[in-house]
Amino acid sequence: MNFADLAQIVWENLRAHRMRAVLTTIGIAIGIAGVIAVVAVGQGGESVIISEIENMGSSLYFDISPDYMRGETADSSTFSLEDPALIKDISPAVEKMAAITLGPMVDVRIPQSQKKPLMTSLYGTNPDLADIMNLSVEKGRFLSDLDVTAHARVVVIDAGLADDLFSNEESLGKKIFVQDTPLTVVGVLEKVPSSMTDSSFGVRTIYAPITSAQDMLNNRVISQLCGVAASEETLDQAISDSVKILESRHSSLNKHYVGTTLEEQLEMVGNVTSVLTTVIGAVAGIALLVGGVGVMNIMLVAVSERTREIGLLKALGARRRDIMQQFLGEAVALCLLGGMVGMIFGIIGAFTIAMVANWPPLISIWTILLAVGFSVIIGIFFGLYPASRAASLSPAEALRHL
Numbered sequence: 001m002n003f004a005d006l007a008q009i010v011w012e013n014l015r016a017h018r019m020r021a022v023l024t025t026i027g028i029a030i031g032i033a034g035v036i037a038v039v040a041v042g043q044g045g046e047s048v049i050i051s052e053i054e055n056m057g058s059s060l061y062f063d064i065s066p067d068y069m070r071g072e073t074a075d076s077s078t079f080s081l082e083d084p085a086l087i088k089d090i091s092p093a094v095e096k097m098a099a100i101t102l103g104p105m106v107d108v109r110i111p112q113s114q115k116k117p118l119m120t121s122l123y124g125t126n127p128d129l130a131d132i133m134n135l136s137v138e139k140g141r142f143l144s145d146l147d148v149t150a151h152a153r154v155v156v157i158d159a160g161l162a163d164d165l166f167s168n169e170e171s172l173g174k175k176i177f178v179q180d181t182p183l184t185v186v187g188v189l190e191k192v193p194s195s196m197t198d199s200s201f202g203v204r205t206i207y208a209p210i211t212s213a214q215d216m217l218n219n220r221v222i223s224q225l226c227g228v229a230a231s232e233e234t235l236d237q238a239i240s241d242s243v244k245i246l247e248s249r250h251s252s253l254n255k256h257y258v259g260t261t262l263e264e265q266l267e268m269v270g271n272v273t274s275v276l277t278t279v280i281g282a283v284a285g286i287a288l289l290v291g292g293v294g295v296m297n298i299m300l301v302a303v304s305e306r307t308r309e310i311g312l313l314k315a316l317g318a319r320r321r322d323i324m325q326q327f328l329g330e331a332v333a334l335c336l337l338g339g340m341v342g343m344i345f346g347i348i349g350a351f352t353i354a355m356v357a358n359w360p361p362l363i364s365i366w367t368i369l370l371a372v373g374f375s376v377i378i379g380i381f382f383g384l385y386p387a388s389r390a391a392s393l394s395p396a397e398a399l400r401h402l
Contacts, residue, residue: 013330025335040354042277067256084128108178118164137189164204240259332383
């Protein structure tokens with residue numbers, strides 16, 4: 001039996017039981033759609049997060065935090081305001097160092113405005129952060145050492161927040177209220193394309209002197225220190241020096257610290273997203289296997305119903321191989337049809353989820369080929385037993401059903 005004859009026979013049999021064929025392919029379609037959507041959204045999310053981290057700084061970036069593996073957390077005694085300057089003075093391997101107090105989301109509004117307050121992320125920090133995080137000022141200036149020393153009530157806002165608050169008006173020198181504290185805008189950062197801080201989330205960022213932020217939040221906790229090394233060759237030394245200096249300064253409190261490079265942070269993000277994608281993809285894979293079991297069940301029913309047809313075919317000279325090819329072809333066709341439908345809905349689902357999550361899905365041709373190819377494998381695997389059973393029927397036994 002050549003391929004054209006086989007395809008025609010398979011098509012005619014599927015048409016004769018079209019409702020059964022449609023219902024059978026649904027399980028396969030759901031599984032394939034789930035796999036494609038999960039992988040596409042997972043890879044897209046990973047690429048966005050990695051891009052955001054890379055935008056934070058150069059390959060010389062590192063941060064210092066409490067050693068969470070030892071059960072330590074940041075409190076008011078973990079870091080001091082003097083630590084960044086002291087580390088820079090002692091270690092020639094450290095070029096820049098900033099302290100960060102990261103508060104909860106805060107309400108930001110302008111005086112006598114009827115606009116709804118905007119939820120904003122507040123960073124309390126010092127001047128070095130602009131160089132460490134590659135923050136470019138579009139208007140005005142960034143924070144100064146004098147701002148930190150004087151507990152100045154000033155703030156640097158991102159371009160998105162400036163647009164939201166002041167529209168087309170000049171924002172420099174204007175007052176904004178962070179919670180109930182008035183702050184003067186002294187700088188506006190350049191707008192950086194971002195999928196994670198877009199206005200669709202209603203999340204913006206403001207930077208205030210760390211002393212002022214601690215006053216506003218009534219919180220003296222410094223969350224972490226971040227810095228840049230003088231060169232790639234001195235990156236490890238910069239981390240080692242920073243940890244040693246901090247542990248020496250806070251030795252009476254038995255504090256322990258750990259440093260993390262940008263490369264290590266990217267690796268951790270990749271590991272987490274890979275695990276999540278694998279777990280969710282496994283759930284979709286289970287749905288695909290359930291669909292495969294459904295295909296096998298339907299094909300066994302078809303073998304039972306078409307026993308007379310099998311007997312006639314064998315009586316007319318059909319070989320075992322011909323019968324097996326026919327039933328195996330039907331199983332593969334069902335799964336391939338489900339795979340094609342699932343591919344379409346998977347791509348649609350990936351773009352829909354991505355629009356809600358506000359990041360682009362990454363749909364590679366290899367993901368699609370792998371998913372569709374897997375559906376064919378499912379068809380072969382779960383169709384093999386019914387096809388073998390049909391082919392093994394003896395003509396005499398089959399003709400008894402006439």
